[in-house]
Amino acid sequence: MNTPQNPREPLVWPTLQATDAPALIDFLVGTVGFLRTAVYEDGDRVAHAQLDWPEGGGVMLGSHDPDAPPQKWCQKPGTFGCYVVTDRVDELYARLVDAGVKIFREIEDQPYGSREFALTDPEGNHWSFGTYRGEPRP
Template sequence: MSTSGNRQPSIWASVVSDDARALRAWLLALGFTEDLLIPSEGDAIHHCQLDWPEGGRVLLSSTGERPTPCRPGTSSLHVVTADPDAVAERARALGAFFVHELTDQTDYPSRDFTVADPDGNYWEFATFAG
């Protein structure tokens, strides 16, 4: 395995949700913080920016707010964290479905787990930053 060693914090994932308010609350409970919220009609979210405290940002909007080929439940995201155990505890408290349990990887240096959000997107929280 070889990597460049360069971290690239400028790519932001974009996620759409049939219930963006519920997904927003779920992500906030996992440890994301809100930078911006632009509501839309009813309970819809036109645009929301959620920051991971250790770096990175997720953009969230309600399904149908803008033309996109993205559909709820089709994303897989990798979030780097120094403390996956703490995040896993918060995920358990939310009743998150664990796609794979907290594991120390043997073929690369990472401690990680993957959970599915309420829409079915996969969120891997890992010490591995590339």
């Protein structure tokens, strides 16, 4: 996948936590195509990881701590959903289907102009990939 010539610095970072963060990182990097930008470990746990999407933006994730106090940022694994923009949706879809990834919404053109599909990662999170870049700002 090509990186845009002048990508905008992402200012919104979706975040998620995983029961097995190293395995989720391996899936998102090795199978889906995210870039492993930073992974900070604390023993056998991932304290923080940044995975960049080659076409711009990215996500942050870490190991879930079921015993975390309420004031600590903690999200239940498998409850995350994210939309990822790609200009190569058909190529990505074909590659992921060939890899045996669980697709729960097949690729199709949408009435709002996007072509997209959705998958479930090994933790149960939903990822939608498509061409829709959002509406222009007024």
